Amino acid sequence: MGASTVAAQQVRADFTALYGAAPDGVWSAPGRVNLIGEHTDYNDGFVMPFALPHVTTAAVSRRTDGVLRLHSGDVDGGVAELALDALTPGEDHDWTAYPSGVVWALREAGHPVTGADIHLSSTVPTGAGLSSSAALEVVVALALNDLYELGLKRWELARLCQRAENVYVGAPTGIMDQTASACCSAGHALFLDTRDLSQKQIPFDLAAEGMRLLVVDTQVKHTHSNGEYGKRRAGCEKGADLLGVDALRDVPYADLDAALARLGDDEEVRRLVRHVVTEDERVERVVSLLESGDTAAIGPVLTEGHASLRDDFRISCPELDLVVDTALASGALGARMTGGGFGGSAIVLAEESAVPTITKAVEEAFASASYKAPRVFEAVPSAGAARLS
Ligand code: GLA
Secondary structure (H helix, E strand, O other): OOHHHHHHHHHHHHHHHHHOOOOOEEEEEEEEEEOOOOOOHHHOOEEOEEEEEEEEEEEEEEOOOOEEEEEEOOOOOOOEEEEHHHOOOOOOOOOOHHHHHHHHHHHHOOOOOOEEEEEEEEOOOOOOOOOHHHHHHHHHHHHHHHHOOOOOOHHHHHHHHHHHHHHHHOOOOOOHHHHHHHHOOOOEEEEEEOOOOEEEEEEOOOHHHOEEEEEEEOOOOOOHHHOHHHHHHHHHHHHHHHHOOOOHHHOOHHHHHHHHHHOOOOHHHHHHHHHHHHHHHHHHHHHHHHHOOOHHHHHHHHHHHHHHHHHHHOOOOHHHHHHHHHHHHOOOOEEEEEOOOOOOEEEEEEEHHHHHHHHHHHHHHHHHOOOOOOEEEEOOOEOOOEEOO
């Protein structure tokens, strides 16, 4: 029996014990890492995430009385009971804001959701830059889409989840994480154009090529609503305005120098623009390297991306830099921070034989710096959200 079947049975049993009847079904949605394409999604640019094997699992039943009951096996506290008509953006401040926000966004878009009992359990680390929030949103959206036979496509669910996060929760994030959780496919990275959500699944089977991708969770907790993410986003929008384009995606890489010259001495906006335009180009480079079978050659591109996030976008932190520098010094092919920044996780691409040396070096470097021990694990590109039973 696979791990997801065991998890589904447990979540089903816990739901039944909690609510006194078996659920209508069980669904799961994964967290993600982003291979390349950071802070490009709210600039209409390119991203390339893949799904983690870590998932949020939800057992769900319909209700017809306008009540939403929520319970998480990972959080202390009992069942939260909310009236659908009373759901108001900005008023829930704990984890329940994510599933409530999805229900709110569905209803606000005119979908006839009349209530639900939900029990959740997750293996996605929280606050680690691995999209635990998107997994939570997407699993609820997919379950309600199935149970209420709404017929929404995966990308439409992702958009509704993003709206829940932007408007209901109040975090000004892009569309990458929800699309990754909803649309990724095992053994592939998802090349996504965030302007029109067109997608291409790019085969990404590192094990077959003797390589591994490590995730190093620095255990430095990040949050998107703390203002820094929003400031970067506002700076990018200012750059687009000054350049007279809809979004920074519209500045061609070949015209970057001319664009920077037009921004004059606004050094901060120049740095943000330079990161976004070069990062879009890096995504395209990684796609063509992977399509031509030159996987090891993506390593230096990932490392360039880190330098750009550290020096131009300024969202790294000492712990993330230490992972990258130590991994590279001990034989990694490439390394970079992944996700929103200011903490969270880094990814490291390495030959399989180099993994023990790199892992040990990173752990020792953290111990010498008196940092909290990092959590290191191997990331295998896994499946997107699915109904389990
Ligand atoms: C967070 C956001 C995403 C994206 C990344 C940075 O994960 O949720 O929308 O902006 O940061 O690439």
